[in-house]
Structures are given as C-alpha cells and as structure tokens.
Amino acid sequence: MPNNQTKRLAHGAMMIALFTIFIAIAFYVPIISLVATLFAPLPIAWYSAKYDRSSSILVALIGCITSFFIGGLLIIPFALIYSAIGVVIGDALRLKRSKVYLLMSTGVTTLITFAIEYVISLKLFEVDIIKEFMTIMRESYQKSIELSQSLNAQSPLDEQTVNRMFDTLEMMIPATVTIAVFSITFIIISLNLPMLKRFGINIPKFRAFENMRLPKAVLWYYLIVLSINLFISPEIGSTLYVICLNFSLVLWMLLVLQGLSLIYFILSAYGSPKFLKVLAAFMAIPLYSFFVLIGILDLGFDIRSIVKGKIQK
Structure with a gap:
C-alpha cells in the first residue's frame, strides 16, 4: 500500500511538471506553441486514466496553480480548459467508455469551462472577449475596405451590407463556438489517444x-x-x-x-x-x-x- 501511494504521488508530481511545461511552451514559445497546445492535456489524461477521479482533479488543480506561478492570471483560463480536457479524457478511458461518449463529454466540458470563464471575465474584470474579438474583426475588415478603395477607387460592399454581415456573425457566435470547440476537441482526442496507447492505456476505437x-x-x-x-x-x-x-x-x-x-x-x-x-x-x-x-x-x-x-x- 505505501509503495502504491508513493508511486501515485511520484506519478502525479511528474504529470504536474509535464503539464506546466506544456502550458508554458504553448504560452511563451511561438514556433512550437501549436504542438504544445494540442498535447497539453496529455499528462493529466495519462494520470486520470490510471487513478481515481478525486486524485486526478487534485493533480489538475495543482497543475493550474503551478502554471499561475509561471504566467500569472493570463495563463489560468488556458490551463483550466486543458486540465479539464485531460481529466475528462482520462476518466472516460479509465471507465472504458466509447469514443462517442469521450468526444461528447470532452466537448461539453470544454464548452462549460469556457462559458464559466467568459462569465467571470465579464462580471469580475468587465472584459467581453467576444465583443473585443468582433471589434477587431470589424476594424480589420474596415482597413481592407479602405485599402481596396485606394487601389480600385470603389468599395466591394456598402456600409449597410457590412453591418448586416457582422450583426449576423454576432448572432451566430453560440453555434460557431460550439462547432469550433467540438472540432478542436476531436483533433486533440485523435492526437492524444495514440500517445496514451503507447503508455499502456486501453483505447476504444471509432x-x-x-x-x-x-x-x-x-x-x-x-x-x-x-x-x-x-x-x-x-x-x-x-x-x-x-x-x-x-x-x-x-x-x-x-x-x-x-x-x-x-x-x-x-x-x-x-x-x-x-x-x-x-x-x-x-x-x-x-x-x-x-x-x-x-x-x-x-x-x-x-x-x-x-x-x-x-x-x-
């Protein structure tokens, strides 16, 4: 029993360190940040697939705390999403669930985590990420129109059509976010499951x-x-x-x-x-x-x- 406990603690400490490194690379290193982002949930998923849910959640929370000491508050939302993905993937594998269940549970968890973070940023910090993103898109499109006018002396779309287009995009944000989250989740699962299989975890088949x-x-x-x-x-x-x-x-x-x-x-x-x-x-x-x-x-x-x-x- 003591040996098992020691092994669990050692494995947990190693996974926390790996998770923190992945998050730090994804946050600070431009060239390989995409690769680190896609594999960031892997350490937590590996631990969660081998040990019980409460231990996995604890390891994930400690991983988020250690990430905070590296990147401050800005890195916390990022770390929370990927630690949640790791816990859900590993838990589904430990319980021998199907890949459809794995995809749906991971996607829904990611959506809920993102929604909670959005509400917190809106209420506590008065920062509307979605509105700021739409504002940046509008400004970028306006600049492209101005460039087009300077080159061709005519605008591709009138202002009313542009406003209607962006209003429609804003109304489509819930569906767009949902599709994007499940698409990214599918990619993360597809890339991480073969790695977990190499580590001796039983993987279901699609x-x-x-x-x-x-x-x-x-x-x-x-x-x-x-x-x-x-x-x-x-x-x-x-x-x-x-x-x-x-x-x-x-x-x-x-x-x-x-x-x-x-x-x-x-x-x-x-x-x-x-x-x-x-x-x-x-x-x-x-x-x-x-x-x-x-x-x-x-x-x-x-x-x-x-x-x-x-x-x-």
Whole structure:
C-alpha cells in the first residue's frame, strides 16, 4: 500500500511538471506553441486514466496553480480548459467508455469551462472577449475596405451590407463556438489517444467514418427549424430568429458530415480510388447544400442497404 501511494504521488508530481511545461511552451514559445497546445492535456489524461477521479482533479488543480506561478492570471483560463480536457479524457478511458461518449463529454466540458470563464471575465474584470474579438474583426475588415478603395477607387460592399454581415456573425457566435470547440476537441482526442496507447492505456476505437449514422432525431430537428423559418419567419434579431439561426448552423454541419459519410460509403463499396474521398471532402465546403440534401436522404431512407443490394447482384 505505501509503495502504491508513493508511486501515485511520484506519478502525479511528474504529470504536474509535464503539464506546466506544456502550458508554458504553448504560452511563451511561438514556433512550437501549436504542438504544445494540442498535447497539453496529455499528462493529466495519462494520470486520470490510471487513478481515481478525486486524485486526478487534485493533480489538475495543482497543475493550474503551478502554471499561475509561471504566467500569472493570463495563463489560468488556458490551463483550466486543458486540465479539464485531460481529466475528462482520462476518466472516460479509465471507465472504458466509447469514443462517442469521450468526444461528447470532452466537448461539453470544454464548452462549460469556457462559458464559466467568459462569465467571470465579464462580471469580475468587465472584459467581453467576444465583443473585443468582433471589434477587431470589424476594424480589420474596415482597413481592407479602405485599402481596396485606394487601389480600385470603389468599395466591394456598402456600409449597410457590412453591418448586416457582422450583426449576423454576432448572432451566430453560440453555434460557431460550439462547432469550433467540438472540432478542436476531436483533433486533440485523435492526437492524444495514440500517445496514451503507447503508455499502456486501453483505447476504444471509432467506427469508420463511412459507417457513421447520426440519430434520426437530427432530421426531425432540422425539419422543425426549417418549418419555423418557412411558416413563422421570425423577425431578424429576435430571440426565436437567433435560436433558429444557431440551430440551423449546427444541423447543417451535422447533415454535411452525414452526407459526406454516405459518399465515402458508396466510394468504398465500389472500390474507388482514395483520392476521390479527398476530393469529396474538399467539395463538401462549396457544395454544402448538396451534401445537406444527401445527409437528409441518408437519414430518411435506407440508401446504404440499396447500395449493398446492387453490389451483391
């Protein structure tokens, strides 16, 4: 028992040191900061996968405290998010959860942590990160317009259109943040799980992307939002309009992924060259409406069984 306790303490101290180093590199070293950012949760995840939840949370909190002594208050929000990601990833692996659970729990935890930090910065420090970011975007775009006018003697967009565009962007912030958080979470999980596997941690497997099937409830949500937009037509800027706009953006993204998954399934079924899958992924951006339609058809009808039946014939 004493040996196990000593081993746990030594492992915890080592993970705290590694986590602090990763955070410091990500915060101070420009060239390799991206790599350090992506692997910052790894030490906490490794510890959390081997030991109980309370010990893991304690190690994560101490890691945040040691990071504070290196970077001060500015580094704390950064450290809190990545320590939370590490704890959730490791805890899910220790409990032998699926990768879908791992992705969802990590994404939701990151969103909650970010929301808490945003409220704290707003209430205590009176700093609105989102408003400042939008202000910087507006100023940058205004400068680009001025440069365009000086070169071409004409503005690409009038001021009213520009204001409407940025107002729409502000209303889409909840959905944009959600999509960004889950995308970054997916990248972090995809990069860190192979490393944890090398350290002797059992890792669950994702189903192949071509076999991905979203719940049919996604289709019903999309139809409800579409019906509201068509028959009620909420006033621009109203609460219902903002809700529908954000739900639409998230649902479009999910349906595009579902449509791309079906394309991958068909290409694999017919033994098509791999470069066609890469081409399909690139085409999903400009042809997103087409992929949304394919995603709707895939959820509404059993297209995959039809494809399998034709191949078997």
